[in-house]
Amino acid sequence: HVQLQQSGPGLVRSSQTLSLTCAISGDSVSSDSAAWNWIRQSPSRGLEWLGRTYYRSTWHYDYAVSVKSRMTINADTSKNQFSLQLNSVTPEDTAVYYCASGWSLQYWGQGTLVTVSS
């Protein structure tokens, strides 16, 4: 049974970088059958997929067009976790951020409410 534990600050200032980490237990970030996603949820945007990483002999990264220029996902095999960095945030990036595994998103982190202050 996979568990995902999120960590990171709940308050970020405008123009700064939002950074969150998702620690994995019960699976490996470099599993050749898994995928690791970031999703956010806000009243204005609903559930919005942001990006994912997965390992198939090499690392793959996919990003939503809306955040592609500002977002980076990293996988850390030594800590069995993956992370999200979103640069140049604005109040519109205020949302609950989730990490989740798979293509149909089988396991989810607990969620982190991130507020971007102006």
Place this chain on the structure above:
Amino acid sequence: DIVMTQSPDSLAVSLGERATINCKPSQSILYSSNNKDSLAWYQQKPGQPPKLLIYWASTRESGVPDRFSGSGSGTDFTLTISSLQAGDVAIYYCQQYQSLPLTFGGGTKVEIK
């Protein structure tokens, strides 16, 4: 992007009665490798992340009660709760995973009448 249109936005159903939620993708979400539709259904309760109920349009996730069922094909899909229980009060979302970006429906709020 594949747009997922859910209906209704909300519905109120008596305990023990049937609840039906619809989801219409803007295009086919058939995964050619296994000839299955790449559609999932989630249940979200306040303060919690979404919980996977159904994948491949009709496969129930382990541990999900059998009163939850998914059906449909092409661009018409349905989530049915055959006998609504008090604990089923939640918002339900459909999601396609056939192509990127993964996209979600707007949600259907289910309440007790």
